[in-house]
Amino acid sequence: MSESGGSAAPSVTSRLIGNACRMKRSSIPAPYSNFAASLVLVKGDRIWVGYRCDMQVTPLTGKFGADISDIDISQPLSAHELTELREAFAEYSVLAIREQDLTIDSFEAFALQLGNFGETPFITPVDGHPNVLRLLREADEAGPLFGSGWHSDWSFQDQPPSATLLYGVDIPPAGGDTAFTQQEQAYDALSDGMKELLEPLHGVHSARRSYGPSGTFGQRDDRRSMEIIGNESALETRSHPLIRTHPDTGRKSLFINEVYTIGIEELHHAEASAILNFLFEHCRRIDFTCRVRWQQGTLTMWDNRCVQHYAIDDYFGHRREMMRVTLAGETPQ
Structure with a gap:
């Protein structure tokens, strides 16, 4: 390492401030906090600053999903760090960024480094933070779990x-994992004949089963910790290609899910049901999946354009609180 120039550092006890990618910037003596991703050595009145290190990526499975460490997202990321994070996201589709200490403001700030906020219907956001949802389930709360069922x-x-970003504020001691299934792999595993059949077709998507007047969350329930308010707009439908192309990677994936896909535009109901039921079963094959085990301070982000997810309901008797935002997307093509 080379000796840093500039003004003399304050006299401090000799110590090594380790790999600062894992450190809070506030723990590095001023005026050296801008070297937040460097190896910093403080000895007497001298400070040595090494070259910027890279974040660590540990795959969750052999195919997709990764744990991320050695990065502090509570502060603005450098261009180098953002590039690394985007590259990892494009490769792994699901990133679990561990050991973070985020406020609601720093959570929003991190998200905005990656893109603009998306629209969030039907659920009342946090006061003063219209883009942030507080996903809360109290220890004794019964009823349907928000986020259950495979969906995008x-x-x-x-x-x-x-993309969706979810941050763990209060995590059960066990349970409450989130499962993911990779739809690029699901597409690749189809026969050429099935791909040819699906290519020109469009799935019909609607929120009616979840948020329509007779849907799972269609009626106000004061026993729920979350304020979910369904309405007639949930009956509307949108059509998207059954096979979409990722705008960043160019890879093809299936774009259907059992919660919101209710038909196929070009087919009769019985025909569409047969194809969709096959695809729903195909999409959740175990070899297409990974699972994130939550820890307090974990931020997990996933790519809604090529991944489905499922909130696992196995932590009754324990409280779980998360913060969530979505990032704006594009019209599926």
């Missing part, structure tokens, strides 16, 4: 979100 967030919108 808000696929019934004209421009469904590109």
Whole structure:
């Protein structure tokens, strides 16, 4: 490492401030906090600053999903860090960024480094933070779990979100994992004949089963910790290609899910049901899946354009609180 120039550092006890990619910037003595991704050595009145290190990526499975460490997202990321994170996201589709300490403001700020906020219907956001949802389930709360069932967030919108970010505030000691299934792999595993059949078809998406007047969350329930308000707009439908092409990677994936896809535009109901039921079963094959085990301070982000997810309801008797935002997407093509 080379000795840093500039003004003399304050006299401090000799110590090594380790790999600062894992450190809070506030723990590095001023005026050296801009070296937040460097190896910093403080000895007497001298400070040495090494070259920027890279975040660590640990795959969750052999195919997709990764744990991310050695990065501090509570502060603005450098261009280098953002590039690394985007590249990992494009490769793995699901990233679990561990050991973070986020406020609601720093959570929003991190999200905005990746894109604009998406629209969030039917659920009352956090006061003063119209883009942030508080996903809360108290220890003794019964009833349907928000997020259960395989789905891609808000696929019934004209421009469904590109990504979802979920941060663990209060995590059960066990249970409450989120499962994911990779729809590029699901597409690749289809026969050429099935791909040819599906290529020109469009899935019909609607929120009616979840948020329509007779849907799972269609009526106000004061026993729920979350304020979910369904309405007539949930009956509207949107059509998207059954096979979409990822705008960043060019890879093809299936774009259907059992929660929001209710038909196929070009087919009769019975025909569409037969194909969709096959695809729903195919999409959740175990070899297409990974699972994130939550820890307090974990932020998980996933790509809604090529991934479905499922909130696992196995933590009754324990409280679970998360913060969530979505990022704006594009019209599926």
